[in-house]
Amino acid sequence: MQTKKLDDTITVSHQIAIEDVQTIRDQGFTLLMCNRPDGEDPGQPAWGEVKAAAEAAGLKTAFLPVSSRDEAIAMKEPFQVEMASADGPVFAYCRTGTRCEILWTLSKN
Template identity: 80%
Template sequence: MQTKKLDDAITVAYQIAVEDVQAIRDQGFTVLMCNRPDGEDPGQPLWEDVKSAAEAVGLKTAFLPVSSREDAIAMKEPFQAAMEAADGPVFAYCRTGTRCEILWTLANS
């Protein structure tokens, strides 16, 4: 799993598999955030499946899907709220991690 730490509060990554959730929890993350809409690619795990796995291991979850510039702008405040509510480090993913990084940049500008 390729990751990029943006700061002490958030790390972003490429699309994860349901099987990655336990390892994410084991690394000390407390929130799992998805910034990718369901159905972009065949075989992409559904958010509900990832969310169920995350909640089963005690992770909080946030689903803030972004597929356009307008979506990113609209998700700025929900992203900020999710980050402020986090009680530890956040692990966010999308297809390549770029949308997660865009949201983080918008939230910090």
């Protein structure tokens, strides 16, 4: 799992596997956020599967899929709400982590 810590509140990553969920929880994250639409690539785990594994591991979850600039701008406020309500560090993922980082950057303005 390739990760990038943006600050003390959020770390971003490329696409995770279901098997990564427990490791994410064990590392102290409290919220697992997906910023990738379902069905973007063959073999990509569906959000429903990831969410079920995350909730079973005791993580809160958020699904804020982004696939365009306009969608990123529209997700700014929901992203801010999720970040503000998180009980601890957030782990966010998409295909490469870039969309997560864009949302984080937008949320700072």
